[in-house]
Amino acid sequence: MQNIFLNGEYLPINQARISVFDRGFTFGDGVYEVFLVYHRKIFRLQEHLERLNNSLSAIYMDNPYSDSQWQELLIKLVMDSPADNQSLYLQITRGVSERDHAIDIAEKPTVFAMSKPLPEHDFSSGIKAIVADDIRWQLCYIKATTLLASVILRHQASLAGAKEAILVKDDSVTEGAASNVFIVIDGVVKTPPKDGRILPGITRDLVVELLNESGVVCQESNITRDELYVAEEIWVTSSTWEIVPVVMLDDTRVGDGRPGQYWERARDIYRQFKEAQRQS
Ligand SMILES: Cc1ncc(COP(=O)(O)O)c(C=O)c1O
Numbered sequence: 001m002q003n004i005f006l007n008g009e010y011l012p013i014n015q016a017r018i019s020v021f022d023r024g025f026t027f028g029d030g031v032y033e034v035f036l037v038y039h040r041k042i043f044r045l046q047e048h049l050e051r052l053n054n055s056l057s058a059i060y061m062d063n064p065y066s067d068s069q070w071q072e073l074l075i076k077l078v079m080d081s082p083a084d085n086q087s088l089y090l091q092i093t094r095g096v097s098e099r100d101h102a103i104d105i106a107e108k109p110t111v112f113a114m115s116k117p118l119p120e121h122d123f124s125s126g127i128k129a130i131v132a133d134d135i136r137w138q139l140c141y142i143k144a145t146t147l148l149a150s151v152i153l154r155h156q157a158s159l160a161g162a163k164e165a166i167l168v169k170d171d172s173v174t175e176g177a178a179s180n181v182f183i184v185i186d187g188v189v190k191t192p193p194k195d196g197r198i199l200p201g202i203t204r205d206l207v208v209e210l211l212n213e214s215g216v217v218c219q220e221s222n223i224t225r226d227e228l229y230v231a232e233e234i235w236v237t238s239s240t241w242e243i244v245p246v247v248m249l250d251d252t253r254v255g256d257g258r259p260g261q262y263w264e265r266a267r268d269i270y271r272q273f274k275e276a277q278r279q280s
Contacts, residue, residue: 024093028146031055037086083117126247134167180204183231233260
């Protein structure tokens with residue numbers, strides 16, 4: 001059995017123990033990251049660690065480890081895994097305290113990390129998404145473990161036979177329940193700006209960077225609900241899903257109902273970047 005990391009120790013998952021008074025359990029008081037590992041190399045490690053730092057400082061927590069300590073700890077899990085391609089999960093909660101909202105009574109943070117083989121999926125022929133009100137809180141730039149709204153939204157998508165919910169707040173598209181959103185409209189790629197209402201996705205940022213570098217204009221600007229419905233293409237991005245074309249929105253086809261040419265271009269550029277990383 002592969003080991004997990006818990007509070008400084010590597011141990012089999014069935015020996016891992018967390019207190020019922022852990023604030024991650026009682027309050028959802030914690031943050032997390034999901035890293036992808038390709039060929040045993042952690043993809044965009046630095047970017048994830050930077051976002052982790054931002055999430056921690058936004059919830060008034062110190063980072064328990066330096067970047068090099070994180071790297072060492074995560075690589076140990078990666079090397080211990082039987083799979084070359086993996087999904088690495090890490091979670092930090094504020095630790096144990098009596099059930100009281102005050103944060104200064106918490107003991108030391110709880111740090112948990114695990115790796116699992118990267119799940120196989122093929123969304124290359126496109127997925128269905130629903131449009132839903134963004135019922136989440138205002139601090140969506142924090143990668144918080146408090147994910148109840150996202151769980152409900154994903155379930156609503158699933159009840160409608162869809163894979164993702166695309167969220168709208170005050171008539172503007174924010175993001176997916178667990179992904180960022182891109183559209184193509186009048187031949188221009190657009191994605192909502194990082195204004196605090198979305199999670200600054202590592203995949204999103206890379207896609208924006210790669211498209212711009214390759215000469216495809218990608219605007220980080222507001223997308224209205226109406227624009228979403230008339231978009232020629234819609235994609236959602238995340239570390240686990242990479243870039244997925246949305247071909248049905250509610251019960252309407254997006255474009256001609258097939259993945260579009262801009263998506264193909266983005267997918268190819270992303271693949272080339274991954275391949276270059278592998279060889280570096
Ligand atoms: C709300 C939300 N937005 C965007 C993303 C995509 O982020 P990343 O590309 O860093 O995986 C996620 C990933 O879980 C998410 O939960």
